[in-house]
Amino acid sequence: MHDVTVQSVLPSRDRNPIWGFGRAYELVSLQLDFQDQYPREIEFEIDRMKLLGYLSDQAKLGCFGIVFPFAILIAFAFYREAMAPFHKNDDIWFWFGWFSLYMLGGLAACGVLGSVLYVSYFRRSARLKANNLRLMVDGCYLRLVSGGFVVIDQRFHFREVSSYATVQGPLLRRHKLKTLCFRIDRRMNSPALLVTGLADADEVRDVLCEIDAAREWAGSSSPGHSRSPSNG
Incomplete structure (x- = not known):
């Protein structure tokens, strides 16, 4: 067994790498x-900066992933209700145009709700995880x-x-x-x-x-x- 003690005091931010292993x-x-x-x-x-970027992206994907299906389903429900009076219209471009408009609205709602969810909780959580x-x-x-x-x-x-x-x-x-x-x-x-x-x-x-x-x-x-x- 080794019995060698070397006292070393290191500053909080300027710790030096040891044993030739770089900065591991x-x-x-x-x-x-x-x-x-x-x-x-x-x-x-x-590497807290890279970790924070990773955790933030992971949180964003999770937030938007959770909100996306609900936003699209709600947009589709509004689309069906709004287009019910026009069920006799056979113009495919008419239907496609309104469908696209409602889906874009659903995506916008997804972005807003996902952003609120991320900013209100997950952004702070990611920072704390990276720091801790x-x-x-x-x-x-x-x-x-x-x-x-x-x-x-x-x-x-x-x-x-x-x-x-x-x-x-x-x-x-x-x-x-x-x-x-x-x-x-x-x-x-x-x-x-x-x-x-x-x-x-x-x-x-x-x-x-x-x-x-x-x-x-x-x-x-x-x-x-x-x-x-x-x-x-």
């Missing part, structure tokens, strides 16, 4: 007491702080964490982000935990795998049956 994570402490090359405490860097997100290593524990109006602070022992992976979909690709996924063994029937917004999700995944392998049985008198390397 920031130094919190240089107290080394594990058999690996990493500090006892690490806080991984979050933190992913840290604290000795043999992985700590995740997330949430918007309600902040959730979770702490897991590396024995419980497995299956690290990164995922990138079309919206994430647009914002040049990836999502880090990992599972908690005691929650195998629950969805994987997702962390979106890391400055370098692939590098964080690899670093966590190495730390996990070195620290998962730290402080345990009986290692027992360890997981396979592929599971972290």
